[in-house]
Amino acid sequence: MGIFSIFGKKDRQEAAADENDAARARRSSSGGKSGSGGSGSRSGSARSQGGSSAVKRDPHAARATALKIDAIESEMSSEFVTVPTTQPRPSSRGTASRPAPDTAPTTASRPETADAPASEMGNTTVMLLDGQTAVSAMAEPSADAESVISEAAILYANGQQELVEQMLAAAIAEDRLGDAAPRAWLMLFDLYQLAGRQQEFEQLAIEYANKFETSPPGWAASADAAPPPAQAATPAVPFPASLDAGCAKQVERIRNLAASHRTLRLEFARVAQVDAAGCALLLDELVKLQKTGHDLILVGASELAEKIRAIIQVGRREDTEAPWLLLLEILRLLNREQEFEETSIDYCVTFEVSPPAFTAPQGKVTTAAGESAPETAEAFAMPKIVEGRVDELILAIAAWSDEHEVTVIDCSRLQRVDFNAAGRLLTGLGPFCGVGKSLEFQHVNHLVTELFHVIGLDAMARVVPRKS
Known part of the structure; x- marks a missing residue:
């Protein structure tokens, strides 16, 4: 039903009546020529009655007016109809693939048969x-x-x-x-x-x-093999050049990561000097990690022990006990029982107290030489799957970022990122990029690369797809 057919039906009926009256008036006028004064009397009668038949109408003009009204009605109809936002582009053949506008579903309703696969x-x-x-x-x-x-x-x-x-x-x-x-x-x-x-x-x-007409990507035989869980996503806490009171930030990060990770990597390769305050902070956290049975990867622990030895002296009591006790704890974690016993005797002589007894480490403790630390610190390794809450992952990336001007995130083992987790990752990493930090996601598979593009992660960080 057209616009004028709804709102202008009465006007059209009156116009049609006027045209009929005009036609009858013309027929009466032509018939009255043979009678004397007939035309004048009928005309006068019509005027005296005030009828609309006194105005003569051209039928051709009326038809043209009706056609013009139809054209205006058609144009107004196209303006009043609301086109759904989900209406697809017309096909090249010009045929519509959706129902007419007055029956098409709106964006608030889900398409039925045409979009059935979308329900999955x-x-x-x-x-x-x-x-x-x-x-x-x-x-x-x-x-x-x-x-x-x-x-x-x-x-x-x-x-x-x-x-x-x-x-x-x-x-x-x-x-x-x-x-x-x-x-x-x-x-x-x-x-x-x-x-x-x-x-x-x-x-x-x-x-x-x-x-x-070019070489296709090659099949990687080991790509489907799952990496060792600890290697895939072991959070690391690198210590700065000075092990002092300023290391409270690193110790706090260890505490936070320990709440959600069984294995932690502590890196001491950069430590060049130590003092009693820093030794006390680290000692307290190592004792807690042993009580909770955490597994540890210690990088540069032997070198740290030598630096602690350099600041202690047998018989000098003015120093606190913290460096001595930290040295004993490191020797115990490294399972060096003979060195532990010799150092414990020196401790007993200095402070005139019974030394702690040697016990094997509670969790698994592995070591890495300090010289290998720069190689292992080149990139942060992403886990195989990223899903659920990613607060711990963001915290681990933040810890890595604190020690590197450009944070390289190795995604060679990453297979999939859940969509909701990807959004949280974007929100969590945003503040780091906002303060000038540079993030690079490298060796990203193409499925995850396109996801990062969809959520806009590639707008704030560099995303490098894996080479085919």
Whole structure:
């Protein structure tokens, strides 16, 4: 029903009545020519009655007016109709792929049969993509390639690998991704690689070589092997050049990390000098870690023991006991029983008290030479999967960032980042970038790379995809 048909029905009826009266008046006028004074009397009668038939109307003009009204009505109708925001672009053939505007679903309702696959993605994906999913647009030749890649990245983050494979494989087969095609191919390569599906990977490599006339990515035999848990995400706390009262920040970080990690890495390779206050802080925390049974990786512990020996002297009581007790604790953790016994005798002579007894470490303690510390400190290793709360991970990255001008985050073992966790990671790392810190995510697989692009992490940190 048109606009004027709703609001102007009465006006049209009156106009039609006027035209009928005018037609009857003309017929009466022509018929009255044969009678004397007939025309004048009827005209006078009409004027005396005040009827609208006194005004003569041209039927051609009336028809033109009606056509003009219809044109205006059509234009106004197009302005009054609200077009849903999720309406897709028209196809190249000019046919609509959605119902008419007065029956199309709004953004508040979920599409039914046309977008059925979207129900498998969850509300998060529909919300992010403004209610319009790339799956629902697969039949559209003009579907946006970026939306296909973005949605595939979000679905993979949410653990829906099968749907991701279907989407990417269909888009690649239809060859409608334009310049974004290589990105979709690399995402599918990584999907097969991470799933350990070598046969599908090799078949895709043949198709890739034929299409792009270049060498395809190679299969990495060990990519699907899970790394040792401690090596994958062991938080490290590097100590500065001076082990003094200023190390309270590092000791506090150890305490926070110990609440959520069983294994900690303590690095003393940079320590050049020590004092009693710093020894007391570190001693207190090492004793607590032993009581809780934490596993420790000590870097440069032997060198730290030598620096402590340099500030103590047998028989000199003016120094506090903290350096002596820290030295004994380090020797115990390093399992050097003979050196422990010799040092404990010197301690007994100096302070005239019974020395602590030697006991084996409560947890597993491994060591690393101080010379190897610069190599191990080049990058922070991300875990295999990032999901759930990431507060501890952010805290560990922050600790690493404090000791490095450019924080390199190694993602070579990283397989997937949950979408919600990715958002928390973005929020948590934002303040570090805001104060001038530089973050680099290196060796990122292409599925995670596209996710980082979707959430905007690549706008504040450098994201380097892995080399194919």
